Amino acid sequence: MSLKSIAAKLFAKKIYNTTQAWSTDPIETQKKVFLQLIKDANKTQFGVDHHFDQIKNYDDFTNQVPVRDYEGLKPYIDKVVKGSVDVLWKGKPLYFAKTSGTTSGAKYIPLTKESMPFHITAARNAILHYIHETGNADFVDGKMIFLQGSPLLEVNNGIKFGRLSGIVAHFVPKYLQKNRMPSWETNCIEDWDTKVNAIVEETINENMAVISGIPSWVQMYFEKLHQKEGKPVGEIFKNFNLFIYGGVNYEPYRAKFENLIGRKVDSIELFPASEGFFAYQDSQKEKGMLLLLNSGIFYEFIKSDEFYTNPEGSGPRRFTIGEVELGVNYVLIISTNAGLWGYDLGDTVQFTSLKPYRIIVSGRIKHYISAFGEHVIGKEVESALQEAILGTTIRINEFTVAPQITPAEGLPYHEWCIEFENEPEDSVSFAEALDNAMRKQNMYYDDLIVGKVLQKVVVTKVAKNGFQDYMKSIGKLGGQNKIPRLSNDRNIVDLLKSK
Template sequence: MSIKAIAAKIFAHYIHNKTQKWANNPVETQQKVFESLIKEAAQTQFGKDHDFSSIKTHADFVQKVPIRDYEGLKSYVDLVVKGKENVLWKGKPLYFAKTSGTTSGAKYIPLTKESMPFHIQAARNAILSYIHETGKADFVSGKMIFLQGSPILEEKNGVKLGRLSGIVAHFVPKYLQKNRMPSWETNCIEDWETKVNAIVEETINENMSVISGIPSWVQMYFEKLSAKANKPVGEIFKNFNLFIYGGVNYEPYRAKFENLIGRKVDSIELFPASEGFFAYQDSQKEKGMLLLLNSGIFYEFIKADEFFNENPKRYTIGEVEIGVNYVLIISTNAGLWAYNIGDTIQFTSLKPYRVIVSGRIKHYISAFGEHVIGKEVEAALQEAMEGTDIRVNEFTVAPQITPKEGLPYHEWFIEFDSEVSEESNNLEDFALKIDAAMRKQNVYYDDLIVGNVLRTLVITKVPKNGFQEYMKSIGKLGGQNKLPRLSNDRKIADFFTNSQL
């Protein structure tokens, strides 16, 4: 074992003990975060507008600070972007993480000197938790890659801005810089397909031990690698044994990845966003990710089925239950207050608090009152694939409200693995398997099928690389961009039904 690996194991033990202290005192930890946030922001414009000086309890906070999304906070963010200080948080932010908005164009999420370190520490601690639990540390001596956005930053009124992953690239610790790939020059390539091709050339002869990124884009990298070398990724990189991912559920990709790699590898799930780093997988044995309660973020939770009520109850960490679908609300040391990031989560454990991401509050299907969420379609697809040779590259689901004939239905647009799609011509059987699994997942959906409001779902095959073409058509190919699993309309569906793919 190398000196670097030995040092990593010692450091992992130290961080584990620190984590246990706050994880074992969750309510007290969150109360301290809450009090600190209110105190630090009391003299900001937002703090004065919302009478922070009189806020003593969570009930006070609920009364004075309503739930907002980016649109609701935009008037304050616009002032920060123009260069004004002490608006949402003390002083000016260090960076803006620029993300794509749906109704407001580009979104500028502030990153402050208080919030930025937690983005870096959380990613580091996820790996250290893995080392502490498994005892595996040799991978730290190999090469590591993170498929990310360009680190080239712009500047707006004295504040640098770019994609979060590009900003984070500037904070890679010195002890990892020699191990990190791709090169800075390759990382700066903007065109995603050109960039992936360059990464393949750079890495194909290296000792890669850790690979990280959003599964859909790592899959593209693996396919290009395998095609170039004419062998599985696991044979190209004999010491590759750890895949780190975030952004989407890995399970629909797992079988495809194991086929591309040629063997199983360990994985670590992360829950990062521009607004904060919320959770990471701290155990290979337990389900869910450890919710980071000591990272400058105060959490509130609203039951998803109550979210659109006039005044839904806002729960704190000590009030949540296992298995309930909650909308995640955050207040942070970057100046986001009672902010709805759009994600829904469920708790899998309360000792410690672990979560899974169940979907997006805006990404669901309820065209007929079925309330179908992302977690349900992913689980149904996974169950339907069990015991079959069918592998799925990518998929999305949309309602078909006005079919040419018969009852309405859910239309599943699926890009199958090319080897399977040619052999698998009986899609109706596969559709019935998914449908049966969906009916077990969602009682409302089952009722609609039984009541002849909906017919069983229909699968529409998407040609190979069809979803990449869709993402390219909307300018979101690669990086940290993710395909919605569910839509309540047919914007994505229309691309495939109207295109000449």
């Protein structure tokens, strides 16, 4: 055992004890965060406009600060982008993370000197919790790769702009610099296909121990390694035993990954976003990710099935951490030390544990199918697909689901566009299994099938690399971009089928 791994284990124990301290007193932890946020933003333009000086408790806050999405906060953000100070948070942000918007084009999410450190320490602490629980620290002596966006940044009005993963690249701790890959030059390559080819060349003869990134793009890296060497990734990198991922559910990819790697490896799930680092998997034995209640973020939760209701003109009820229940689908609302207030993140979560508070990401509030009132969410389609392929040789590269409301003939249906690595031997039986699994996941969908409002699912095969080609065609290949699992329109499905 090296000195570096011994030091990692000692540090891991310290961080674990720190986590235990705040996670065992969650309500008080969130109360302290809430009061500090209000105090720090008291004299900002937003704070003055919303009477922060009169806010003494959570009820005052909900009376003064409505829930808003990016469009609702955009007038304030636009002022900060133009160089104004003390608008949403004191002073100016250090960075703006540039992300893809839906109705407003590019979105600019502020990162401040108070919020930025939590993006770094959360990722570090996820690894340290893994070390503490498993006792495995040997990987710290190997190479680590983080598939991410370009670290090249623009500067406007004294603020740096870039992709979150590119911004984070500037904060890699010194003790990881020698282990970290790819090189700075390779990381700066903008074209994703060219970049992955360069990463393959740089890493193929290295002692890779940890690989991190969004599963769909790591899969692309693994496939290129396999094509070049003609053997499993686990044979190329004999000491590779830890995969760190975020952004999408890993389960639909797991079978394909294990085939590409040639064996099972441990994994750590993260829940980062430009708006904050919200949770990480703190245990290999427990389901879900630990919600980070002490990281400068105050959390609220709205039941997703009430989100678009407006009872008595007051809007849906907002819950705090002490009021949530297991298994309920909640829209995640945040107020942060980067100046986001009552901010609708767009993600939905479910709690898997209340002691401590652990969550899974169940989907996006805008990514659902409810053409007939079924309100199918991302978690349900992922779970259904996982059940349908369990115990088979079927392997999936990528998929998305959309309703077909006006078929040429017959009843409407849900269409599953799937890119197979290994196709089903019997496509009819597979579609039947997939439909049965969906009926278990969503009782409203089951009612529609029983009532002959919908016919059973229709599976459409997507050509090899079809999803990559689609993402490339819309300028979103690589980085933090990912395919929506489902949508209530046919924009993605129709484009996939037109290729």
